[in-house]
Amino acid sequence: MKKQKTTFLSALKENQDKLYRICAIYSDSNEDSKDLFQEVLIHIWKSMNSFKGNSSIDTWMFRIALNVCLRFKSKHRKNQNRFIRLDSISISNIGSEETTETDSEKLIALRKCVKKLNEGDKAIVALYLEGLAYREISEILGLSENHLAVKIKRIKSKLFNCINEYYD
Secondary structure, eight states, X not given: OHHHHHHHHHXXXXXXXXXXXXXXXXXXXXXXXXXXXXXXXXXXXXXXXXOOSSSOHHHHHHHHHHHXXXXXHHHHHXXXXXXXXXXXXXXXXXSOTTOOHHHHHHXXXXXXXXXXXXXXXXXXXXXXXXXXXXXXXXXXXXXXXXHHHHHHHHHHHHHHHHHHHHHO
16 A cells, blocks of 8 residues: 555656646536546546556556546536536736746647537647657557557647638
8 A cells, every 4th residue: 555655656756737738628627627627536446446557657647537528527517517606717827937928929829629529539638738649649549550640640730720820
């Protein structure tokens, strides 16, 4: 149990920002992002004893995070039909505090365009933006690296077109 806790805390320390950003892609508000992040951590902790080491712990954690996020999104859609949400979406800048207004606008446009993607493409973009190698992303999502490369090229094109529409 002590080794499990140490492994969990070490992996969490290394990946918490990435996991949170993945959660943010699948949620509509900061509160939902925080709730989803907590849910991801609970699932990871509960599954620690099932980690067999067939992949890196990072890859394993991202797979759990994406599964939890996809289930959350599915439940959220069902509830959305019953309730009208009046949340305001707040977007925090990632990275340096010296972002210009145009950088902030670009980030907002990118986030809006990513949220328009289908769930599979969102998962790919989330992992790609976190800087994971194609090999790791393909392992997490169960795709071949070649198929993933083609999908990323198509997604980049979709995002490029969406962002251009945003500025027109």
